[in-house]
Amino acid sequence: MTCGFLKFVVGQFAPVLAGLALHFVPVAFYLIPIHGVAPFKMKTRVQASFINVSPGAMFLCTAAQKQGTRYRPTALDRETKREVILEMHRLETLSRIAMIVIAVIAVVAALSQVESLLAPVVLALVVGIVLSPISDAWEKRGLSPVWGALTSLVISLMIAVLLVLVIQPVVSELMRQAPKVMDDMRSTIIHMRHMFQGIQDASKEVSDAITPATDGAKDGGGNGDKSAVPDAKDLVMLAPSIIAQALIYVGALFFFQLSRGEIYNWIAKHLAEPSSRGATAARLRKAETRVSRYFLTITVVNGGLGLAVGVAMQLIGLPNAPLWGLVAFLINYILYLGPAALIIALGFAGVATFDGVRVILPPLIYIVLNATEAQFVTPAAIGRQMRLNPLLVFLSLTFGIWLWGPLGGIVAIPLLLWALVLTNSLPDPKSEPEQKLEAD
Numbered sequence: 001m002t003c004g005f006l007k008f009v010v011g012q013f014a015p016v017l018a019g020l021a022l023h024f025v026p027v028a029f030y031l032i033p034i035h036g037v038a039p040f041k042m043k044t045r046v047q048a049s050f051i052n053v054s055p056g057a058m059f060l061c062t063a064a065q066k067q068g069t070r071y072r073p074t075a076l077d078r079e080t081k082r083e084v085i086l087e088m089h090r091l092e093t094l095s096r097i098a099m100i101v102i103a104v105i106a107v108v109a110a111l112s113q114v115e116s117l118l119a120p121v122v123l124a125l126v127v128g129i130v131l132s133p134i135s136d137a138w139e140k141r142g143l144s145p146v147w148g149a150l151t152s153l154v155i156s157l158m159i160a161v162l163l164v165l166v167i168q169p170v171v172s173e174l175m176r177q178a179p180k181v182m183d184d185m186r187s188t189i190i191h192m193r194h195m196f197q198g199i200q201d202a203s204k205e206v207s208d209a210i211t212p213a214t215d216g217a218k219d220g221g222g223n224g225d226k227s228a229v230p231d232a233k234d235l236v237m238l239a240p241s242i243i244a245q246a247l248i249y250v251g252a253l254f255f256f257q258l259s260r261g262e263i264y265n266w267i268a269k270h271l272a273e274p275s276s277r278g279a280t281a282a283r284l285r286k287a288e289t290r291v292s293r294y295f296l297t298i299t300v301v302n303g304g305l306g307l308a309v310g311v312a313m314q315l316i317g318l319p320n321a322p323l324w325g326l327v328a329f330l331i332n333y334i335l336y337l338g339p340a341a342l343i344i345a346l347g348f349a350g351v352a353t354f355d356g357v358r359v360i361l362p363p364l365i366y367i368v369l370n371a372t373e374a375q376f377v378t379p380a381a382i383g384r385q386m387r388l389n390p391l392l393v394f395l396s397l398t399f400g401i402w403l404w405g406p407l408g409g410i411v412a413i414p415l416l417l418w419a420l421v422l423t424n425s426l427p428d429p430k431s432e433p434e435q436k437l438e439a440d
Contacts, residue, residue: 111403119404120245124252126414127156128260129288130295135257149257156253166326260288287421294417297382302332305373312365318353328366332373334409335393337401339370392416 111118134155135148256263268280310325318324324346331338346362354361396416400408419425 108403115404116241116245117248119407120249121252122411122415123407124249125256126411128152128253128256129418130292130414131155131257132260132288132292133296135260145258149254152257153250153254157250163330166323166330169320169323283422287418290421291414291418294382295414298333298378301373301378301381302329304377305329305332305369308369309366312369313362316358316361316365318349318362324349324362332370333413335388335397335413336390337397337409339366343367388413388417388420 131152138148264284268277272280306325306329309328313321343363350359350362396412400412
């Protein structure tokens with residue numbers, strides 16, 4: 001009797017109980033954390049109740065269906081479901097951003113760890129892209145690509161040797177003149193202290209800060225020079241690493257020049273959709289052509305700047321004027337940071353060579369010549385559409401130097417330009433007249 005009465009009650013009230021349970025399950029999740037994990041928002045518990053349905057709720061839904069009733073979601077349920085979907089999309093976006101950040105950190109750490117292996121390879125690829133017109137010229141004449149690869153290799157090695165031969169005497173001269181420069185700076189500061197008595201305290205602090213360094217240079221000048229210049233033991237220890245990196249560079253440059261077309265086709269085949277493989281390969285070749293054309297034009301401009309600097313330094317009587325012109329030509333490839341370093345070096349050379357107001361002539365002349373080149377000559381030569389964003393240039397240089405030192409600064413600008421051209425971030429000067437006609 002009792003069992004029959006219970007069955008009757010359950011049969012009559014099961015649909016009602018199921019509906020009440022489904023309506024109150026979200027409220028229960030406001031108070032009870034899901035699976036023992038407290039959500040970061042109270043609303044998330046309501047949202048999670050529609051995703052993580054408990055076995056009891058599933059039983060109630062099944063009981064309602066067996067009794068021939070159908071649960072109809074209310075407007076509140078539909079709104080909550082929409083919020084759940086929006087929350088899931090937001091969490092998915094945040095997870096993607098977190099994965100990208102983690103991937104970038106991992107890539108940067110890997111690049112830093114494999115510097116000795118990857119840096120010469122990247123340098124070889126950059127030089128190969130810049131010197132690609134040489135290989136193309138040999139191939140157009142019907143000769144083997146080997147000749148183009150060998151020519152590019154010889155030219156790059158000659159430039160490297162020339163760079164070492166030019167920089168070494170200048171650096172040695174600056175190091176030799178360092179004690180004299182410090183003495184001249186100390187004398188200048190003392191003279192300024194006598195001229196401006198009103199700033200005696202500030203000038204005294206500067207003089208006290210410089211005097212110990214000057215005395216140390218006087219007392220231990222020979223020891224300082226010996227510690228600054230690597231001795232034979234240091235060179236012997238560094239020789240295997242330098243030779244290994246040079247061999248990696250030579251091999252990577254030669255084989256890249258030998259098989260550029262095959263590499264581009266392989267990249268297009270494996271990294272692009274089947275319908276856009278031809279366009280991807282053509283874009284890679286177009287980026288290579290524009291980068292090489294850009295650096296060929298910049299080489300001519302830098303050559304003119306170096307010639308002007310050399311002549312100007314000769315006219316004012318600065319020693320080794322041709323070397324300074326050659327340094328100005330080479331260092332101008334490193335935008336912003338290269339000229340800034342040369343201004344400092346010319347300032348030291350002026351202090352070491354001249355007296356009085358003439359000490360500022362070398363850096364001042366170079367600033368005027370460099371500003372003229374940057375504001376007038378370069379835009380006229382390469383067009384304003386190929387001018388790079390100064391912030392991107394500065395950040396890429398900073399990142400490259402921080403990651404791989406001077407070598408990173410050398411490859412930063414070519415890689416940045418190649419990436420911008422490859423992603424169509426720089427307009428094509430040939431297509432610019434056509435775009436103007438279409439706009440008209």
